Structure formats: structure tokens, C-alpha cells
Amino acid sequence: MKNNAQKAARLSVAPMMDWTDRHCRYVHRLLSGQTLLYTEMVTAPALVRGGAMHLLDFSPEEHPVALQLGGSDPQELAQAARFGADAGYDEINLNCGCPSDRVQSGTFGAVLMKEPGRVAECVSAMRETVDVEVTVKCRIGVDDQDPEEVLPAFLEYIRAAGCARVTIHARKAWLKGLSPKENRDIPPLDYDLVHRMKGAFPDLHISINGGIASLDQARTHLDAGLDGVMIGRAAYHQPTDILAEADPLIFGTGKAADxxxxxxxxxxxxxxxxxxxxxxxxxxxxxxxxxxxxxxxxxxxxxxxxxxxxxxxxxxxxxxxxxxxxxxxxx
Missing domain, CATH: 1.20.120.1460 (Four Helix Bundle (Hemerythrin (Met), subunit A))
Structure with a gap:
């Protein structure tokens, strides 16, 4: 199913805690048969140490569907990725973008932008364990990092580890001083930087995320050369606006859903x-x-x-x- 997920990544719905559960994804799939859907972030420790396998439940109708994992231990992530692949997910995604306190305390999410070497080890371990594609979702940087330097270096690391597809949230994350909610709005968007990364890494499949609220905006990014667009809150709060016409307008197939x-x-x-x-x-x-x-x-x-x-x-x-x-x- 790897190619299905990559093709579907032309438009995807972001993983969102407390929102993109299996019921949400089922509704979204009825609106669009093509869009790539993501789970809420599932932590590797919850699966490996906690045995919370119910977190992997989904309906076959949801395909193509990706599992997003949170964690920072390569072997634990590899084992969690194996559970996800065995459950039938079409992609395993590593979260390097979530700024919540709970995520930081577990040394995963956006704080991993500071440890690209560790991220590369995690990607390698996961890829060695599963046949489905392993991808990364990241920020352009965190705290006082200079995105112009940090982001290309980060992409070099994960590309060398075999990651061929990445989704970039075009904002920094401020790990101290801003709440997770504020981190979705306050740091300025830098779409140009993400577009420049596509020029610098033409072999990478790059999707852009952050502040995109319409299919027209999505098409603008795609027409400018990006491989995919990920939409979060707009897809949840106005699912018909984003998803009902996605198949004909973004994928060139089918008709709009009612x-x-x-x-x-x-x-x-x-x-x-x-x-x-x-x-x-x-x-x-x-x-x-x-x-x-x-x-x-x-x-x-x-x-x-x-x-x-x-x-x-x-x-x-x-x-x-x-x-x-x-x-x-x-x-």
C-alpha cells in the first residue's frame, strides 16, 4: 500500500489529538475517497510497554491511513512500527512537531528538532523493521534555532536514514513560553522556506502544513511545486469545504461528495x-x-x-x- 499512501499524500488531514480518532476518519473518508488520513499521535511506550493495542483499531474503509507515532527510542519505535504495520497501516509517521509539555517530558515531538541524529537513528530502526513507508512530520525549528540552518540539516539527516517523504509544519515551535494552542497560531508562518526546501531536496516528497484553510490555498502550493498539502483544523471544523471536493479538484478523479x-x-x-x-x-x-x-x-x-x-x-x-x-x- 506504500504507493497508495504516497499518491494520497497530495492532500492529507493532519494528525490531531482528541480529534482524528477512528470515527472522525470514517466520516472524512466518506467525504473523500483519496485523501490520506492520519491517526492521532500514538506513543510508542503506550503500545510497547502499555500494551494499548486498542489504539491501533481502525476500519478497513479508512485506507489509505497512516499511523503517527511519538517516541525517541529507536528500538521501541521500531517495535511500535511493527505493531502498526501488522495492524495494516499504509504508512508509519514519526512525530517531530508536537510542542506539548507532555510530549517534551517524554523526549519526543518538536523537541526532537534539536536531535536530528537521534531522529535519523529512529527512522533507520523503523525502516529496518517494517516494509511500509516511514515518514516524518516536523517543524521548521524550535526556540532560538535558525530555521534557515536547522531545517536543511534536519532534512539531510532523515534523507540519509532513508526517509523519502516529510511533512513540514511551516512554523517554529516555542517549547517554553507558548502553550500548544498558541504554538499553532503565534509563531509566524514561513511558507517560502518550505518551498525552498523542495528546490534544495528535489528527491524528497515534501508536504506543507500550517494555516492552510481552503482547497484553493492547497492548489496554490501544489502548483508552485510542492508534492503535498496537509490541512488540520479547517479539515476538522469545515470538513465538507475541504474534503467534499478534494477528489475532483486535487486528485482529478470522482465527483464531489454530498x-x-x-x-x-x-x-x-x-x-x-x-x-x-x-x-x-x-x-x-x-x-x-x-x-x-x-x-x-x-x-x-x-x-x-x-x-x-x-x-x-x-x-x-x-x-x-x-x-x-x-x-x-x-x-
Whole structure:
């Protein structure tokens, strides 16, 4: 499936903690059959030491789907990568970009930008253990580092270790003084630097991430020569805007998805989840933005958010919430 993941990386949805779980990814897959989807970050210690294999659960329909791992011990990451490959993931991605305190204390995430040699060891160990592609997601630098120097050196290290595909969040991460939320907004974006890296490393498959909020913006980056675009919050909060037209506009295949049809297609998935002991809101919390910007969106969110938390709530809540939404032809 390696080539599928690389082809799909033309557009991807960023790994986002507490958001891109398996239910979210299932909704996103119904909107776009081509876009590459990522798990939330799963720490290697949780799998290797904690035995938390349920974190690897996903539906076959989610392919192409990538597992993002957090960690800094090469052998532990290699073992976690093996678990991910055995579970059927199409790509294993190493997180070198997350700035949270919890991540820093575990010596993984953005703090690894300071240790490119260790990152290279991790990539090598993972590649030696699995056949699926091993990729990296990084920042342009951290704290007082000079991105113009640090980023190309970092890319040299991981390329030498055999990493052929990297996603670059075009912001620095400030590990002291800014919260994880502030790190998503306050450090300035440097798209030009990422584009220059493509010129300096033409053999690397480079995707850009950070602040991209529309397919038009994504196409601008692709037309300028980048290999892929990763979109985060916009894909979560306005999934229809980003994903419904992704297949025809970004991949040149298929037709735009209708979010009303997506809701109807979610009914059997919801029924199976409820039958397994799950709750409706575990799925529908990821569907609140399906009609963002359309007439009836507020009523959709209200009915869904209020109704889904009730004991015994089922697919009928989704269908009731749909009643106030205008069909696509009327928008």
C-alpha cells in the first residue's frame, strides 16, 4: 500500500489529538475517497510497554491511513512500527512537531528538532523493521534555532536514514513560553522556506502544513511545486469545504461528495458502534461541522449536540438533525 499512501499524500488531514480518532476518519473518508488520513499521535511506550493495542483499531474503509507515532527510542519505535504495520497501516509517521509539555517530558515531538541524529537513528530502526513507508512530520525549528540552518540539516539527516517523504509544519515551535494552542497560531508562518526546501531536496516528497484553510490555498502550493498539502483544523471544523471536493479538484478523479448522503451512509456505522456498546456522541461530535456555512447548520449542530448525549440515542437523532438542512441544490 506504500504507493497508495504516497499518491494520497497530495492532500492529507493532519494528525490531531482528541480529534482524528477512528470515527472522525470514517466520516472524512466518506467525504473523500483519496485523501490520506492520519491517526492521532500514538506513543510508542503506550503500545510497547502499555500494551494499548486498542489504539491501533481502525476500519478497513479508512485506507489509505497512516499511523503517527511519538517516541525517541529507536528500538521501541521500531517495535511500535511493527505493531502498526501488522495492524495494516499504509504508512508509519514519526512525530517531530508536537510542542506539548507532555510530549517534551517524554523526549519526543518538536523537541526532537534539536536531535536530528537521534531522529535519523529512529527512522533507520523503523525502516529496518517494517516494509511500509516511514515518514516524518516536523517543524521548521524550535526556540532560538535558525530555521534557515536547522531545517536543511534536519532534512539531510532523515534523507540519509532513508526517509523519502516529510511533512513540514511551516512554523517554529516555542517549547517554553507558548502553550500548544498558541504554538499553532503565534509563531509566524514561513511558507517560502518550505518551498525552498523542495528546490534544495528535489528527491524528497515534501508536504506543507500550517494555516492552510481552503482547497484553493492547497492548489496554490501544489502548483508552485510542492508534492503535498496537509490541512488540520479547517479539515476538522469545515470538513465538507475541504474534503467534499478534494477528489475532483486535487486528485482529478470522482465527483464531489454530498454531506447529506454522508449522514445517511453513517447510519449502519453508527448502528454497529452502538451494538458494540458505544455511544452516539462519540461519533457525532466529529460531524458537527458537516454543514458549516450552509442554511440550517446551526440547527444541525444544536439538535445533534443536544440529542446525541442522551442514553439510548441512535441514528434517528442524526436524521432528525438533518431535517433543517437545505439540500445542496438549494444552497
Amino acid at each position: 454531506p447529506i448522503e454522508v449522514v445517511h451512509k453513517m447510519v449502519p456505522y453508527v448502528e454497529a458502534h452502538l451494538a458494540a456498546g458505544g455511544r452516539l456522541h462519540q461519533i457525532t461530535r466529529h460531524m458537527l461541522g458537516l454543514f458549516a456555512g450552509r442554511p440550517g447548520a446551526r440547527a444541525w449542530r444544536r439538535v445533534l449536540s443536544e440529542g446525541a448525549v442522551h442514553e439510548g440515542a441512535g441514528p434517528e437523532v442524526m436524521l432528525q438533525a438533518l431535517e433543517g438542512v437545505a439540500p445542496l441544490a438549494e444552497v
